[in-house]
Every structure is written in C-alpha cells, then in structure tokens.
Amino acid sequence: MSDIKTQLVVLGAGPGGYSAAFRAADLGIETVIVDARETLGGVCLNVGCIPSKALLHVAKVIDDAKEMASHGVVFGEPKIDLDKVRSWKDSVVSQLTKGLGGMSKMRKVKHVQGYGKFTGANTLEVEGKGGKTTITFDNAIIAAGSEPVTLPFIPHDDERVIDSTGALEMKDIPEKMLVLGGGIIGLEMGTVYRSLGSQIDVVEFLDQLIPAADKDVIKIYQKYVKDKFNVMLETKVTAVEAKDDGLYVTFEGKNAPAEPVKYDKVLVAVGRRPNGSLLDADKAGVKVDERGFINVDKQMRTNVSNIFAIGDLVGQPMLAHKAVHEGHVAAEVIAGKKHYFDPKCIPSVAYTDPEVAWVGLTEKEAKEQGVNYESATFPWAASGRAIASGRTEGMTKMIFDKDTNRVIGGAIIGINAGEMLGEIGLAIEMGADAEDVALTIHAHPTLNESIGLASEIFEGSITDLP
Numbered sequence: 392m393s394d395i396k397t398q399l400v401v402l403g404a405g406p407g408g409y410s411a412a413f414r415a416a417d418l419g420i421e422t423v424i425v426d427a428r429e430t431l432g433g434v435c436l437n438v439g440c441i442p443s444k445a446l447l448h449v450a451k452v453i454d455d456a457k458e459m460a461s462h463g464v465v466f467g468e469p470k471i472d473l474d475k476v477r478s479w480k481d482s483v484v485s486q487l488t489k490g491l492g493g494m495s496k497m498r499k500v501k502h503v504q505g506y507g508k509f510t511g512a513n514t515l516e517v518e519g520k521g522g523k524t525t526i527t528f529d530n531a532i533i534a535a536g537s538e539p540v541t542l543p544f545i546p547h548d549d550e551r552v553i554d555s556t557g558a559l560e561m562k563d564i565p566e567k568m569l570v571l572g573g574g575i576i577g578l579e580m581g582t583v584y585r586s587l588g589s590q591i592d593v594v595e596f597l598d599q600l601i602p603a604a605d606k607d608v609i610k611i612y613q614k615y616v617k618d619k620f621n622v623m624l625e626t627k628v629t630a631v632e633a634k635d636d637g638l639y640v641t642f643e644g645k646n647a648p649a650e651p652v653k654y655d656k657v658l659v660a661v662g663r664r665p666n667g668s669l670l671d672a673d674k675a676g677v678k679v680d681e682r683g684f685i686n687v688d689k690q691m692r693t694n695v696s697n698i699f700a701i702g703d704l705v706g707q708p709m710l711a712h713k714a715v716h717e718g719h720v721a722a723e724v725i726a727g728k729k730h731y732f733d734p735k736c737i738p739s740v741a742y743t744d745p746e747v748a749w750v751g752l753t754e755k756e757a758k759e760q761g762v763n764y765e766s767a768t769f770p771w772a773a774s775g776r777a778i779a780s781g782r783t784e785g786m787t788k789m790i791f792d793k794d795t796n797r798v799i800g801g802a803i804i805g806i807n808a809g810e811m812l813g814e815i816g817l818a819i820e821m822g823a824d825a826e827d828v829a830l831t832i833h834a835h836p837t838l839n840e841s842i843g844l845a846s847e848i849f850e851g852s853i854t855d856l857p
C-alpha cells in the first residue's frame with residue numbers, strides 16, 4: 392500500500408490521456424498517469440490504430456506486388472511467415488510505446504500501473520501488481536476509453552470468435568472468416584486477412600458499408616471490393632453455433648444464405664462501448680449515462696468541477712485525434728488557460744483499400760440540416776497521377792455552402808485518401824471558400840490536384856477579383 396499526492400491524476404494512458412498528461416506537465420502541473428497496461432498508448436498504440444496500420448502496410452505491399460503483373464512485372468506468390476509479420480507489427484508498437492515512456496520520464500510524469508477506481512471527489516485507488524496505491528488529487532482527467540461491444544447470442548468465450556484485439560494478435564490465417572459489422576475496424580481487419588490469404592465474408596445490417604460516409608462514395612468502395620469480399624448488406628447474424636469443425640453462422644435478411652454457413656473464425660466488429668461505468672465514478676459524484684458515456688462541457692469538465700473527461704468515453708466519434716485535442720483542452724483549462732473544444736470538423740478515415748476519408752458535413756448531413764449546399768466531384772479516371780498509378784477508381788468530392796461559397800465538407804475515396812484529407816479539413820477550419828481552394832496551385836501530377844479541380848467545378852469558385 393502506498394500513497395501519492397498530486398495536483399493532477401489522469402486515468403487512462405491512451406491518446407487522450409497521455410496527450411493531456413504531457414500538456415499538463417509542460418504547463419508546470421505535477422501529474423500522475425494511471426493505466427492498467429504496462430505500456431502507455433492505450434488502445435490506439437497497443438491494440439488499435441498503430442498495429443492495424445502496420446498490418447495494413449503488409450497487406451498493401453502484397454496487393455501492390457500482385458497488381459504489378461498487369462503492368463508487366465511479375466513477382467512470385469508471396470510466402471507469409473506469420474511469426475515475422477507478427478513481430479514486425481509488435482516492433483512498430485513497442486517503438487512507439489517506448490517513445491512515449493521516454494517522453495513521460497522526460498516530463499517527470501509518474502506512471503502508476505494498475506486498475507484505478509474513484510473512492511471520492513479527490514481520491515482514486517489503484518490496484519496493481521505491487522498492491523494498492525491511493526492517489527489524492529486536486530484535479531482528475533478521466534480518459535479510460537472504450538471496449539469492443541459483445542453480443543449476447545455469440546459464444547465470445549470460443550477462441551475462434553475474435554474481436555479487433557484478437558484479430559491483431561494474428562495467431563493464424565483462417566481459411567474462411569466472417570467479419571460481423573461493415574464499419575471501419577471490421578473492414579480494415581478484413582483487408583489485412585484477405586491479403587494474407589483468407590476468404591472474407593462481411594455482413595452488415597444497414598444498406599451500405601461504412602454507414603457514416605456518403606452513399607456515392609461508398610458505392611465506389613463496394614464496387615472495388617466486390618471481387619475481394621463477399622458482402623451481405625441488409626442482413627444480420629442471428630446465431631453462431633460453435634462445433635468442433637467450425638463456427639456455424641445463421642443469417643437473416645435480404646442477402647442471407649438459406650443455410651447456416653461454416654467459418655473458421657468470426658470477427659465481431661459491431662462498435663465500441665465506453666468504459667465510464669467501470670470506474671466507480673459515482674463515488675466522486677461524476678454522472679455516467681446508462682450507456683457508459685460521461686457528459687462534459689466544452690472545457691471537458693464533468694458535472695464535478697475538478698474532474699474532467701476526454702476521449703472515447705465522452706462520445707462519438709471514437710477517434711484518437713479527437714481524444715488528443717480534448718486532452719489538450721482539459722490540461723490547459725486545469726492550468727488556468729481559457730480554452731474550449733470547439734472544432735469545426737473532425738476527420739474520419741477508413742484505411743482500407745481503397746481508403747475512404749471524409750471531413751466536415753457529409754452530403755447526407757447537409758441535406759438533413761437544410762443547408763443550401765452544392766457538391767462537386769472530380770473522378771480520378773481523369774487524374775494523370777491516378778492513371779499513372781493504375782488506380783482510377785477514386786473520387787474527390789467537395790461540398791460548398793451556396794450562400795457563402797465556403798467549403799463545408801469533403802470526401803475522398805482512393806489510394807492515400809487519408810493523407811489528402813488534411814487540406815480539406817484546413818480549408819473548413821479556416822473558413823476558406825471555393826475560390827481559395829481553386830486558386831491554390833496544386834503540384835502536378837498529384838492526387839491532391841483533384842481537390843483543386845473539384846473546387847473549380849463549383850460555379851462559386853470563379854468570382855470577379857476586387
């Protein structure tokens with residue numbers, strides 16, 4: 392049993408938590424960070440954003456090598472050494488988590504490893520390997536993140552039923568795998584396993600994959616992956632029976648197979664639930680809603696004035712970059728600075744093949760909100776760079792407010808869409824209009840040119856200069 396007294400405790404060391412802790416320490420606040428994991432980085436670095444991208448890189452190289460055959464260069468069939476693939480992924484993770492450990496030490500942020508729960512509005516008890524630690528704090532930031540959703544009719548205790556963490560472990564490459572849920576995480580992992588040799592079925596309850604993105608964008612994605620995944624839209628899983636020779640899945644809905652289908656693995660990727668209810672937050676007086684979310688104001692303050700909350704457990708979108716910015720706000724407010732979390736837009740990216748990225752208003756949202764908008768699209772079949780790269784399926788779409796000509800949204804589907812999206816996000820944040828983007832000289836031949844070219848299509852991009 393040991394006691395620590397500190398100005399700030401941060402509960403959870405994911406992107407939100409470590410960003411908040413580092414910013415607070417940089418502003419001179421004595422900070423302790425608590426996490427059940429041995430390493431800093433939370434879900435994102437340990438079992439989320441980073442390991443998935445390391446594996447997607449492997450998948451991309453395999454796919455690119457195969458595609459080169461149509462350009463006149465033939466490589467042999469790839470030989471997969473799964474142990475080496477796994478250790479590449481692990482080395483990427485450990486390089487980053489070690490880096491965070493170093494940055495934490497440099498800032499004198501103390502890391503307490505163990506599971507923390509509130510015992511009062513100024514006290515937290517941490518149960519770790521070395522016993523219990525009581526932390527008395529002036530301020531706290533709750534950054535405890537989220538966990539994969541489980542479904543009651545699925546035998547999650549069977550090791551052939553996996554979630555994203557299980558998928559990232561890469562124990563084997565199943566011959567046939569069902570991805571349950573057509574959202575970003577499921578499709579990214581499906582992309583990896585398909586490239587490594589699995590046959591992938593994807594089942595989605597709604598009428599499109601990646602339901603948050605616009606239909607015209609997703610149509611392109613669905614067309615591109617038609618021969619790669621067997622996609623069952625408007626269909627749901629009603630039962631999974633674990634037998635010795637496989638998992639027998641029963642479907643219901645528009646595209647449901649008549650008989651149960653046998654799979655070697657089922658990846659359940661139907662969303663994530665916030666960890667707010669697991670922290671005894673009520674003992675500190677912090678209100679948690681029935682789903683486990685914690686309500687905060689624009690300064691990330693909960694209903695208890697010295698306790699803040701950030702990241703996945705304060706609401707959608709559950710994304711690392713949102714958590715980082717919220718963490719900075721919470722730390723700065725605690726340091727006495729006037730700061731708010733008030734972004735005009737938060738980008739979303741599916742790092743699938745092709746990538747799907749969008750920011751600001753989607754066309755669907757603009758319609759629902761009654762915005763007087765116009766969209767302009769530039770097909771990559773007309774982009775020199777896309778043609779030279781053999782990837783013309785892409786499209787760049789810009790959404791403008793017709794009253795002000797300002798950029799209010801954008802979406803890109805195609806290779807490197809995620810990298811390209813930053814320009815549209817910056818345009819929205821800075822209140823740029825169509826003319827600003829159209830008059831920005833983009834280098835030729837780049838895929839980014841398509842952002843300028845799409846903007847030129849919008850009538851409001853050409854006005855008389857003063």
Ligand code: FAD
Nearest residue numbers: 403405407427433434435439440507536702703709710711
């Ligand atoms: P988390 O990263 O969830 O970290 C919370 C930490 O708190 C965890 O380490 C946990 O151990 C700890 N914790 C929880 N409760 C306690 C407790 N009581 N005591 C001690 N410690 C506790 N987002 C993106 O933006 N881009 C991506 O490409 C992306 N890819 C993803 C891929 C996958 C497979 C997954 C699963 C997620 C992905 N995400 C991605 C989402 C991203 O990981 C999360 O949005 C982000 O990690 C949330 O950060 P956070 O700070 O809220 O908390």
